[in-house]
Amino acid sequence: MSAVDPLQPQSTSLAASQTPPTLHLKNISKTFNATRALDQVSFDVMPGEVHGLLGTNGSGKSTMVKILAGFHVPDQGGHMEFNGAEVALPLKPSDFRRLGMSFVHQNLGLVPSLTVLENLRLAQIALAGGMRINWRREKAAARETLERYGVKVEQWRRIDELSVVNRALLAIVRAFEEIREECELTGKPGLVLLDEPTPFLPREDVDKLFDLVRQIADHGSSVIFISHDIEEVMEITDRVTVLRDGRVSGEIETAKASHEDMVEMIIGRKLSKSQKDRSTDADEKPVFASVRDLEAPGVARCDIDIAKGEILGLTGLIGSGYDKIPYLMFGANPALAGTMTLADGKAFDLVEMSPRQAIEADFALLPGDRHEQSGVASLSIFENMLLPDLDSYVRRGFLRTGAMRREAARLGREYEVRPNDPELSLAALSGGNAQKVLIARWMNRNPVLLLLDEPTQGVDVGTRANIFKALQKATTDGMSIVCASSDAEQLAEICDRVLVFARGQIVQEITGNAVTKDHIIGACYGTSPRGADRAPQTQAGVQDEAGS
Ligand SMILES: Nc1ncnc2c1ncn2[C@@H]1O[C@H](COP(=O)(O)OP(=O)(O)OP(=O)(O)O)[C@@H](O)[C@H]1O
Numbered sequence: 001m002s003a004v005d006p007l008q009p010q011s012t013s014l015a016a017s018q019t020p021p022t023l024h025l026k027n028i029s030k031t032f033n034a035t036r037a038l039d040q041v042s043f044d045v046m047p048g049e050v051h052g053l054l055g056t057n058g059s060g061k062s063t064m065v066k067i068l069a070g071f072h073v074p075d076q077g078g079h080m081e082f083n084g085a086e087v088a089l090p091l092k093p094s095d096f097r098r099l100g101m102s103f104v105h106q107n108l109g110l111v112p113s114l115t116v117l118e119n120l121r122l123a124q125i126a127l128a129g130g131m132r133i134n135w136r137r138e139k140a141a142a143r144e145t146l147e148r149y150g151v152k153v154e155q156w157r158r159i160d161e162l163s164v165v166n167r168a169l170l171a172i173v174r175a176f177e178e179i180r181e182e183c184e185l186t187g188k189p190g191l192v193l194l195d196e197p198t199p200f201l202p203r204e205d206v207d208k209l210f211d212l213v214r215q216i217a218d219h220g221s222s223v224i225f226i227s228h229d230i231e232e233v234m235e236i237t238d239r240v241t242v243l244r245d246g247r248v249s250g251e252i253e254t255a256k257a258s259h260e261d262m263v264e265m266i267i268g269r270k271l272s273k274s275q276k277d278r279s280t281d282a283d284e285k286p287v288f289a290s291v292r293d294l295e296a297p298g299v300a301r302c303d304i305d306i307a308k309g310e311i312l313g314l315t316g317l318i319g320s321g322y323d324k325i326p327y328l329m330f331g332a333n334p335a336l337a338g339t340m341t342l343a344d345g346k347a348f349d350l351v352e353m354s355p356r357q358a359i360e361a362d363f364a365l366l367p368g369d370r371h372e373q374s375g376v377a378s379l380s381i382f383e384n385m386l387l388p389d390l391d392s393y394v395r396r397g398f399l400r401t402g403a404m405r406r407e408a409a410r411l412g413r414e415y416e417v418r419p420n421d422p423e424l425s426l427a428a429l430s431g432g433n434a435q436k437v438l439i440a441r442w443m444n445r446n447p448v449l450l451l452l453d454e455p456t457q458g459v460d461v462g463t464r465a466n467i468f469k470a471l472q473k474a475t476t477d478g479m480s481i482v483c484a485s486s487d488a489e490q491l492a493e494i495c496d497r498v499l500v501f502a503r504g505q506i507v508q509e510i511t512g513n514a515v516t517k518d519h520i521i522g523a524c525y526g527t528s529p530r531g532a533d534r535a536p537q538t539q540a541g542v543q544d545e546a547g548s
Helices: 061-068 093-099 116-120 122-127 135-149 164-186 203-218 230-236 259-267 322-330 355-360 370-374 381-393 401-414 431-444 461-476 488-494 517-524
Strands: 023-032 035-045 050-055 079-082 085-087 101-104 191-195 222-226 239-244 247-253 287-296 299-307 311-316 337-342 347-349 363-366 449-453 480-484 497-502 505-511
Touching: 023 061, 035 061, 035 239, 035 247, 050 061, 050 203, 050 230, 050 259, 061 101, 061 191, 061 222, 093 101, 093 164, 101 164, 116 122, 116 135, 116 164, 135 164, 164 191, 164 203, 203 222, 203 230, 230 259, 239 259, 247 259, 259 461, 287 322, 299 311, 299 322, 299 480, 299 505, 311 322, 311 461, 311 488, 311 517, 322 355, 322 363, 322 449, 322 480, 322 497, 355 363, 363 431, 381 401, 381 431, 401 431, 431 461, 461 480, 461 488, 480 488, 488 517, 497 517, 505 517
Parallel strands: 050 222, 050 239, 101 191, 191 222, 311 480, 311 497, 363 449, 449 480
Antiparallel strands: 023 035, 023 079, 079 085, 239 247, 287 299, 287 337, 337 347, 497 505
């Protein structure tokens, strides 16, 4: 395929009178060894369109992103046009700027040790080459950019000092800014690709992001939006393309589809929603663990009881402290004060507690940051799944790897890991499939207390439902589960009880029929109808923020 100057369109895919698509992809395929990750994928993204790219875990979305980002070389035979001009594949790093394409990857692509200013102006600073950098000018440009998008961060802060929310917003602003400059120069629409940009963002920040997305689309540029959150997809996209097993399985205008239609297009079947049985009041279940006077950075003194066989949800806005609790209860982060006492009398000082003690007591923790804290990317799936159980696979000094592989394959089937090949390294799996491996690892140990931080982040709707069923079943067998999550829908679906945090304190306890998505969101923003809830578990003298 011969390259032409993308800024000088020479052929159009549509009739001359029609506006060509911003992006036209035809027959894009990608094979990794035995895996056909993409198989003859074709779709168009029109100017000013927000286009959803959806699909189950492992359906090929990230592979497509990586081809568009020039990271993967596609198989022979694919064809790409940008604003009507043919573009040679694989794309070269210099193509993106010239075309007006920019990306926000799942890891955001910021350099943690550099400042906000340096990250924002990285390209311009790099282009300065050996010349002296005019910091005054760069600073003014960065200030103008941040003001344009209403993002309030200090320019001299290092990225690793920023909150997750501000990192995400900064990455998105940088991507938008890259194409804004380019589009002003060329007078042609650009394309921003957002690969699951919202999993860490609370609703108010998602709103901010969506405002930015609309701003970009209103100016004629296009956005590809990848997400497993169907509601967000319904809200922000104009049209979606759905991938299944590497092929396009459908395309639909968002306005013509219902939530259920979208789910069915993605997983290929209707999803029957399991109705959580809340007929047994949480108070009727015996207490399994009592946390008392827990205090830690970002967490004010609080008391939490967890019943046997209960799923207890913890939530709140970002920074409210709820997400710190699972780590404190596992001894992964030390508390400033607090104890945890189990029904059998065993007591833990949460200031001194270590993860080793937690594991000995049959607790398990699934951290939210699965890339850094959960799995070992270079180890195989079977090693990752059975790592905590190695002892039970040693016989006469030998590791029974055959038995480990068989057990890993069984778990892989149960948790729908794709491809279900225990030999593959964790790194070869898609993000959602890697998460399934780690959930299977801990569920398989049958802990007495399972501590979860955002357990289904990046997991597709079908598998989510299966994981919820597995959690539900585990509680009927007596497991107690604490689930910290910002996903109100998930909490409403699985939890018996939800504690809502604000400024490090528990401000509401929601139980029984009040455990609904709207109610949980309302409580997070302090607008929940109070009558439906129990008395809040606030300490004496603490302001009830939810009510004020
Ligand atoms: N570097 C690689 N080596 C081998 N196989 C790979 C590699 N990258 C992806 N795959 C395989 O290609 C398929 C598509 O993966 P991809 O990451 O594109 O899925 P995805 O739709 O982005 O999934 P998720 O929603 O979980 O992020 C999967 O079967 C995956 O295991």
